[in-house]
Amino acid sequence: MYAIIQTGGKQYKVKVGDFVEIEKLDAEVGAKVVFDTVLAVGEEGGKLNIGTPTVANATVDAEVADQFRGKKIVVFKMKRRKSYRRTYGHRQSITRVKINAINA
DSSP: OEEEEEETTEEEEEETTOEEEEEOOSOOTTOEEEEOOEEEEEOTTSOEEEOSSSOTTOEEEEEEEEEEEOOOEEEEEEETTTTEEEEEEEOOEEEEEEEEEEEO
């Protein structure tokens, strides 16, 4: 069984036992998290229940496994022949969660 959830403006396909890296959540390591924005629930090779826009009474239970920061990306801006060069860096804060149960 799998589910499509939405969090942090992105959508993720999750299964029980998966570790998923999502946008930062304000939760301590070991805290329980419930995702209630479930867009679809399905079975491998079986039927798919698509929500309008979400599946009623469907939740995904997860546990926060880690809080960390992702790889650094470099943002470089330049205008040719104008002596304009700017370099910025960015590191996204990420939360790794373990999917414990899909309740549909």
